[in-house]
Amino acid sequence: MANNTDLPNHLAVLIDADNTPPAIVEGLFEEIAKYGTASVKRIYGDWTKPNLGGWKKVLLDYSIQPVQQFAYTTGKNATDSSLIIDAMDLLYTRDLDGFCLVSSDSDFTRLAARLREAGLTVYGFGEQKTPKPLVAACDKFIYTEILRDDQDDADAGKAAKAAQERTAGNTPPIKFIARVIDDISGEDNFAHLGALGQNLNKRRPEFDTRLYGFKKLSDLLAAQKKHFELRKGENGGLWVRNKGE
Structure with missing residues (x-):
């Protein structure tokens, strides 16, 4: 939501x-x-x-x-x-x-x-x-x-x-998250974090960052620096894109 x-x-x-x-x-x-x-x-x-x-x-x-x-x-x-x-x-x-x-x-x-x-x-x-x-x-x-x-x-x-x-032992679904980012990102390949969260839950109702030891989606993405890049928008919102590594 x-x-x-x-x-x-x-x-x-x-x-x-x-x-x-x-x-x-x-x-x-x-x-x-x-x-x-x-x-x-x-x-x-x-x-x-x-x-x-x-x-x-x-x-x-x-x-x-x-x-x-x-x-x-x-x-x-x-x-x-x-x-x-x-x-x-x-x-x-x-x-x-x-x-x-x-x-x-x-x-x-x-x-x-x-x-x-x-x-x-x-x-x-x-x-x-x-x-x-x-x-x-x-x-x-x-x-x-x-x-x-x-x-x-x-x-x-x-x-x-x-x-x-x-x-313990729960691994974040990196490929799934990456696919959703690709689907909803703009021409600069960045997707709004709020929109990403909504789409993740629409596609997998059971998706919950707490299953992987993180309280927030932003925390999970920040911990996966090899795969994702976070940045703040002009209005203070967070945006994310795939690093493609």
């Missing part, structure tokens, strides 16, 4: 408790705040089961409404159906600008596509094991590993170390 004026204001946050760890909750809502206001916050699961105990501890703190869904038959996920039905009800009864679907379950792929067909923005949140079709069905997909706040991280030092471990 280029700037805050382009962001949707009212979002519905629908969480699949069966496929989402409670350790992400703080980072999740901090991330959602970048895109708009979480006007609806619901989480779906069978709250009679002990495996959701971690979520029960944080529901009140974040004002998330739990939706009870009993598992009627072994091997069938009734939670998914409940979330999908609610999403469609909200689509037609509430004046929303977008949805945040929090799950790694590919069963929500068609839901994400249907919401986008209705003209709403869809933000997906899931683990890196999330099937590619669900990732591609969203406007933007954020991997929840970068949002985690594990209880074992007793201090900031341990938390930082854990974050580094989660991003």
